[in-house]
Amino acid sequence: MLRVAVVGSGPSGVYTAQALLRQPGIRVHVLDRLPAPYGLVRYGVAPDHEKIKSLQNSLRAVLEDERVTFVGNVPVGGADGVGPARLAELYHAVVYCVGAAADRPLSVPGEDLPGSYSATRFVSWYSAHPDIAADDFALEARSAVVIGVGNVAVDVARILARGADELRATDVPRHALTALAGSRVREVCVAGRRGPSQARFTTKELRELGALPGARMLVDPAELALDPAYAGVPGAAPLPAAVRRNLDVLRAWSRPAAPPGPAPERRIALRFFLRPVELLERGGRVAGVRFARTAPDGSGGVRDTGVYEDVEAQLVLRAVGYRGVPLPGLPFDPARGTVPHRAGRVLRDGVPSAGEYVAGWIKRGPTGVIGSNRSCAKETVDSLIEDAPLLARRGAASDPLAVLRGWGLRPVEWDGWLSIERAEAALGRSLGRGPVKIHDWPGLLAAARGGSR
Known part of the structure; x- marks a missing residue:
């Protein structure tokens, strides 16, 4: 069983998970800093663009697959986050789909x-x-x-x-x-x-x-x-x-x-x-x-x-326009605002780094439309599958979530996200509206755990 972490639950991350699911013997953890999935589809699409926002339904189908585990509220990189070196201890491979976060x-x-x-x-x-x-x-x-x-x-x-x-x-x-x-x-x-x-x-x-x-x-x-x-x-x-x-x-x-x-x-x-x-x-x-x-x-x-x-x-x-930002622990090309790669394989000093991959904007720059992430993800996953025999010989944790909790993190899994959805629906009903987004960290985390602040 190959354990793969995908960092980022926006379109590029979910399309990467979807491409991985086409291969047998792979379990995928989709990690996100936020307790809510979907990335820019939730937080970057205008509220009156219902057709584009409905893309969440197809992303949801991937995240609900039994071979996928959504792991929200897990920052990667930075002083409070899990660095690439520690993630590499938990998974056979990690695909970074962290987008281009800066303007x-x-x-x-x-x-x-x-x-x-x-x-x-x-x-x-x-x-x-x-x-x-x-x-x-x-x-x-x-x-x-x-x-x-x-x-x-x-x-x-x-x-x-x-x-x-x-x-x-x-x-x-x-x-x-x-x-x-x-x-x-x-x-x-x-x-x-x-x-x-x-x-x-x-x-x-x-x-x-x-x-x-x-x-x-x-x-x-x-x-x-x-x-x-x-x-x-x-x-x-x-x-x-x-x-x-x-x-x-x-x-x-x-x-x-x-x-x-x-x-x-x-x-x-x-x-x-x-x-x-x-x-x-x-x-x-x-x-x-x-x-x-x-x-x-x-x-x-x-x-x-x-x-x-x-x-x-x-x-x-x-x-x-947008621009990628460095993720501490990963190489970064400041001129392009991307992580150096070859067909999605992260390059360290020009050499492919075993078990490290990129997809999406952090790989190719902020170009294309949402659908462009499909072919981008496929190229990266093709490289990962080609490397699978070597990756299988790398160590991986049998229960990465238990390790993350041991490191003091409090992951929000899919049930927690469903609790947030229910809380947003209840908030909307109280206002005589449809579902209304919860906008703050304490509110989201309280809702994820089925409580109130």
């Missing part, structure tokens, strides 16, 4: 001012991640700027502009719903340094912005016209269908027209060819963003034009 910084003056946050922190706040305090976002700003033109940027702009009543039917936590109900945000600007044809949002996400009740979309036709793809340069290669659809949506929004009915409560501006160079300060807080106007450089990039524009904002959210 890319803007690296501009003023980025650390109060009122400036990573978009991921905002997403974690309205997704009830227990590491984020309930009072992190009061939403007293009148104007917000979201820097970035990917799906995360569109998500946070949509949540800022969506009415709280429309989120009441979701599992959004009480503190976020209350803050959104009292939000003073009326202007949201989403800005990217390149043109609309290079934006990374999907057409579905884009159209959802335009469908928000009480919100008006604003797109400057002059900014669209700067993009050679939008302008239809003669002889240029045909655009991908997804880009054409995005441009069609933006084109429709750029046509000036007075919307029927009452004046919109909120306005969402999509801006292009703006590169942030400084966050402006007033009274010790962020007050706006200074952008450099850019233009196409003829080689697929952009150049500064020497023109600057200041956009008012009391809230700035950066959504310019």
Whole structure:
């Protein structure tokens, strides 16, 4: 019997476990720092995206397999966690699926001012991640700027502009719903340094912005016209269908027209060819963003034009990408933000390290969509299975959970997660809603053990 630990219960970790289950004679422990499974599907998907969130059902089927044990509330690495060397004592092999936990910084003056946050922190706040305090976002700003033109940027702009009543039917936590109900945000600007044809949002996400009740979309036709793809340069290669659809949506929004009915409560501006160079300060807080106007450089990039524009904002959210962080005890490539590997085998000083593997973003960087993790996991598991005869000769604990408890940890197993689910359903019923997420560590751990704080 080969005992394998998978560190991380998000899509990459669960797909790795699923690929392992296709082989006979393997038992899998899926470890997670949090007492709740599903990773970014639970804590990174907007509450109003029910279709994507339903992916939890397929992940759940894997975690409920009798050959899989979910082991939550077990930190790996760090001062309070179990290091890779100790994990290697418990399992024949360990696959690290720890994602890319850090946001890319803007690296501009003023980025650390109060009122400036990573978009991921905002997403974690309205997704009830227990590491984020309930009072992190009061939403007293009148104007917000979201820097970035990917799906995360569109998500946070949509949540800022969506009415709280429309989120009441979701599992959004009480503190976020209350803050959104009292939000003073009326202007949201989403800005990217390149043109609309290079934006990374999907057409579905884009159209959802335009469908928000009480919100008006604003797109400057002059900014669209700067993009050679939008302008239809003669002889240029045909655009991908997804880009054409995005441009069609933006084109429709750029046509000036007075919307029927009452004046919109909120306005969402999509801006292009703006590169942030400084966050402006007033009274010790962020007050706006200074952008450099850019233009196409003829080689697929952009150049500064020497023109600057200041956009008012009391809230700035950066959504310019993710980056992996070192896990103490594992090698790390700081330039790529990944663990060095060969076909998923962890490399130490260029040599494959017996029993250590990676999959997901910590392996390949923050690229692709959720489904991309399947092929990534398969490659890693293929390597592990190829190594199985050697791995079987390594030592492994007969009862790793007993050892973890002996080390002072208090793992939350699947029954504990089911207790959390029941507690969240009960909380929702008490509020006249469906299940509502528990947002704090004490509440989650008390629920996991079937009690209350």
